[in-house]
Amino acid sequence: MEITKIRDLEYRVEVDRSIGMKVPVRIFANEELLGKMMSDRTIQQAINATTLPGVQKNVVVLPDGHQGYGFPVGGVAIMDAVKGVISPGSVGYDINCGVRLIRTNLTESDVRPKLQELITDLFESIPVGMSKREGCIHLSRSEIDEVLVHGVEWLINRGYATKEDAEMCEEGGCMIGADPSKVSEEAHRRGMPQLGSLGSGNHFLEVQKVDKIFDKEAANTMGILNEGDVTILIHCGSRGLGHQICTDYLKVCEQSYQKYGIELPDRQLACVPNASEEGESYKMAMKCAFNYAWSNRQAITHWTRKSFERVFNQSESDLDMKLVYDIAHNSAKIEDHVVDGKEKSVVVHRKGATRAFPAGSTEIPQKYRQIGQPTFIPGSMGSSSWILIGKPNSLELTFGSTVHGAGRLMSRTAAHKNYNYKQVIEQLQQKGIVIKSMTRYDVVEETPQVYKDVDVIATISHDLGIATKVAKLVPLGVIKG
């Protein structure tokens, strides 16, 4: 493959019809990050995606891009909504994996003396770890259907959410058109006992302080007033339910290629025509997983607020723990984008990528319409996290998207070879970071050294003008699987 440098931070793979490419690949990265992408299948996977039926304009690889299942994590691809495909493989297993940020009225000096107590209380009240059931909201077979259809609204009615919480989620915390009859009984069964659980791997809940504010106006609009303010970041997804829905529809894809005459360069790049019966069914099921993931993060939010109330002996209104915003990392959405100078309805696949719509977009809450959509990059444990806001260049360059995280540098196995639990814990202690985790191996596998430098990723997004820096957050304490 031939990669051409277009300018600083932009590279390109031109169309090669001999291998079925229909559009170019556009890579946004610095030289070092590009080098990492070239050491695995990232670019090849993006090239594969340019062969999919109905693909438009170009496939995007963001600076945090790395190899994924079929389609790169940190990738964005748009398909003609009428003639193109929708690709469950290009959304990923953890449908609506995402991040939300909560603000508080507390400062670092309020939290430090009670940090150990706070992290212990959070760890005891929020279920973490693989396949966790204890402590979750256990849904009956009919209740889970209500959650899948209504999303956060179901939790409002049960006292787990406010109307404002729902408004601070994309789509108001509910995807219209979710149909639980398109979700298998197996997926239902897995989802019923897991609502309100964090999961494992890179999922976490972190208590942070605002380290530096870069954009005071935007920060203040989000309720981030001063450096030293305490925030909470929650990173998790749709758990076993979303995973099962992806698994189920990958099978549906496999069974339909002959019927639709689809030939793929990689079986893992699973897809079906967007407008087909199978495509419509996938979307209705995917929307259920969306609603479940929002509800999941919301239940965790509720228990987080209760935990803070207990530890600081203050009421929820005193603490003013407002949800700043909630974003999705793994999604397919029908949006209008400009292709060849014309607005066109397309399926936007964002896998390990978030929406980053600029100011004025009707898809973002009124509260943020003047400044642009808030987006968050989760760091976790030793590394910083970032608040960014969407800017007009995102529509020009990345189909209204930006980066979602640092991206792994070292495999899980390599992490164990190079680091042990004691080392990682000591390193965190030296920084004053309190951690409680379900397993030791998750801590080792998630040590900051296994990730690329999140600050560089944020800076590239900023320099490209797709989403610019609002504030840098650093961890005080973290709970994880």
Place this chain on the structure above:
DNA sequence: ATGTAC
């Protein structure tokens, strides 16, 4: 990411 390989 995920009942870490039905």
